[in-house]
Amino acid sequence: MIPSGADSQTSGRSVHLRGVDLVIVVSCALAALALAGPARWAPGAGRSALWFALFALGPLVLRTLESAFPHHRLLAFVASFWLLPVVSISHGLLGPLVDALTPVLRDSQLASMDLRLFGVYPAVVLGKLLPPWVLELLMLCYYGHFLWPVVLGTVLYFTGKRAWFDEYLLGLSLYFAFNYFSYALVPAIGPRYFLVDAFPASLEGVWLTPLLDSTMRTPLFSRDCFPSGHAGVTLLVLWYAFRFERRVFRLALLPGLGLLVATLAGRFHYLTDLLCAIPLVGVVVGLAYGWSRATRRESMTRPMSMDAIVRS
Numbered sequence: 001m002i003p004s005g006a007d008s009q010t011s012g013r014s015v016h017l018r019g020v021d022l023v024i025v026v027s028c029a030l031a032a033l034a035l036a037g038p039a040r041w042a043p044g045a046g047r048s049a050l051w052f053a054l055f056a057l058g059p060l061v062l063r064t065l066e067s068a069f070p071h072h073r074l075l076a077f078v079a080s081f082w083l084l085p086v087v088s089i090s091h092g093l094l095g096p097l098v099d100a101l102t103p104v105l106r107d108s109q110l111a112s113m114d115l116r117l118f119g120v121y122p123a124v125v126l127g128k129l130l131p132p133w134v135l136e137l138l139m140l141c142y143y144g145h146f147l148w149p150v151v152l153g154t155v156l157y158f159t160g161k162r163a164w165f166d167e168y169l170l171g172l173s174l175y176f177a178f179n180y181f182s183y184a185l186v187p188a189i190g191p192r193y194f195l196v197d198a199f200p201a202s203l204e205g206v207w208l209t210p211l212l213d214s215t216m217r218t219p220l221f222s223r224d225c226f227p228s229g230h231a232g233v234t235l236l237v238l239w240y241a242f243r244f245e246r247r248v249f250r251l252a253l254l255p256g257l258g259l260l261v262a263t264l265a266g267r268f269h270y271l272t273d274l275l276c277a278i279p280l281v282g283v284v285v286g287l288a289y290g291w292s293r294a295t296r297r298e299s300m301t302r303p304m305s306m307d308a309i310v311r312s
Contacts, residue, residue, distance in 0.1 A: 015067045019170035019291050021059035024086055027177040028056035031090075031097060039100030048093040055086045080157060083169055084150065087176050092220030094183060101184045107194035110186075110226060113272045122271040123191040123264045124198045130265055136205035138265050139212040141258030145230045148237045148252045155245050163296065164244040171236055171288035178280055179229050187223035192267035199267065213266065228269045232277035234259050239285060 017025075035042075035049035062079035069075055114121055130138070149172060156165040188194075203213045234256045241249035263269040 015063050017059060017063055018166050019288070019295070020083055020166065020173045021063060023170065023173040023177055024059050024083060025056050027180075028052045028086065028090070032056060034100075035096055039096055042096035042099040044093075045096040045100070048096050051089065051093050055090060058082050058086070077157075080165070080169075081153065083173050083176075090180070091224070094180060094221045094224075098184045098187045098221075098223055102187050105188055105194075105223065106186045106226065107188045107190070110188050110270045110272050111191070111194060114270045118271065121191065121195060121198060123267050123269070124195060126261075126264050127199060127203075127267065132204050132206050132209070135203065135265055136207070136209050138258050138262035139203075139205060139209050141255045142216075142230065142262035142266055142268070143212065144252070144255045144259050145233060148248075148256065149233055151252070152237050152241050152245060152248050155248055159245075161244060163292070164240075167288050167292040168240045168244065170291060171240065171284050172233070174284040174287055175232055175236055175280065176229070178284065179227065179232060182227055182280075183221075183224050186226040188225035188270075188273075189222055190225045190268050191270060192217075195267075203266065216266075216268070225269055226273050227277035227280055228263055228273040229277075230263050230268070231260055231274045232281050235277065235281045236285070239281070 029052070032049045032052035035045045035052065039045050040049075059079070059082055062075070062082055066072070066076050066079045111121065114123075127135075153165065153168065153172075156162075156168060191198075203209050205212075237252060238249060238256050241252055260274065263274060264271060
């Protein structure tokens, strides 16, 4: 594996921070500082600040330990997948940041944008067209948001495609960082709440739809519509799977497309949310590719010390 990132020396060993590590450290440290400073008045700010500080320290501690114990596979695995707990837990900690930055919901603007662009509310129209069994399948696809990013990352990691794994995680981490910041700038609860009177009835599937729908109504933070994280992450997974692991691409393609439709059919998002996720995906893919290419070039051109030549 070609290491990428910033190097420091600890006990004579080189500690390598990958691109994803730097994104986690910077974004979580900024969130912690904001919550401990200007946003400290918001309810729950202290608790969220502590968590974000711990997340920021994670890569520094884990990569140092990984360097000190290079043959400890479990430690290397935890360091490489530190993004997973960060993303999962930090989503529920965004409330105080949003309260401090943008305490007013932006659903009226997003719903108006859908109406101006399409003449109708796409989530309302689509819900009327789909039979119950199709809606049930789409709701199951919607939960693939929690599955496919892990599947692709795990396959790339355990098949030894570490350079591609690093680029993929960098792209994913950048998207989540920008996505969560956008939630704070444009908080919205989605059509299922804001347009509730426009829907003729509750979601009607076959067996599991009521359970799947109610589960998505219980998160600690629900002002998370713009842009669509589900749509953006799915597009990222499909893009990187197509580039790096075609087997995963073939498996995830149809469920991924179903997930995109489910964001509307399940009344979770405005179509504007999905459209605005597309350019953000393009930005993070470009940034991740540029970073990976630059670090690979740096590693290839870095001069080798005489000590390293003798050891080899």
